[in-house]
Structure formats: C-alpha cells, structure tokens
Amino acid sequence: MATITFDTQELVNELETSGFTRQQSETVVSVLKKSQGELATKADIAPLASKNDLLELKVDIVKWVGGLMLAQVAIIAALVKLL
Numbered sequence: 001m002a003t004i005t006f007d008t009q010e011l012v013n014e015l016e017t018s019g020f021t022r023q024q025s026e027t028v029v030s031v032l033k034k035s036q037g038e039l040a041t042k043a044d045i046a047p048l049a050s051k052n053d054l055l056e057l058k059v060d061i062v063k064w065v066g067g068l069m070l071a072q073v074a075i076i077a078a079l080v081k082l083l
Contacts, residue, residue, distance in 0.1 A: 008033065024079045031075055035068055 008029045015025035 019083070020079065021082075024082065028075060028079065031071075035071075 011029050011032075012022070012025040015028060016022060020028070
C-alpha cells in the first residue's frame with residue numbers, strides 16, 4: 001500500500017488557527033494517520049484486477065471511502081460538540 005505523506009504539525013497548527021483546541025487538533029491528526037494504512041492507489045490494485053474483479057473492487061473502495069468519510073464527519077461533529 002502507498003503512504004500519503006503530510007506535515008502533521010502543519011495540520012495541527014491549521015486546525016488550531018481554525019478554532020480547534022490543541023488536544024482536538026492532535027486527535028484529528030492521529031485519526032488521519034491511523035487511517036492511512038487503509039488507503040490504496042491505482043498502482044496498488046492494478047495487479048489484482050480483472051474486468052469482473054475490478055467492478056467488485058470499485059464497489060469495495062466506494063464502501064471504504066464512504067465509511068472513512070462518515071468516520072471523519074462523526075469525529076468533527078464530536079469535536080464541534082466539545083466546543
């Protein structure tokens with residue numbers, strides 16, 4: 001699996017600038033870092049895909065992305081509630 005690299009300290013600072021507390025900012029960054037292992041690129045899935053498998057794989061990817069989006073919304077909602 002490919003790893004997406006981003007500056008965690010910069011993200012923490014941006015979240016704080018947007019009104020998050022330090023603890024909230026660090027929690028969001030921690031969750032994003034943990035979710036990186038679940039991401040795949042086209043290069044990761046290309047060797048696995050025949051035409052039939054590709055359709056099933058696309059459905060699975062949509063489910064994972066939808067789940068990650070819902071998790072992020074839940075985290076943001078919980079953090080906003082703490083404000």
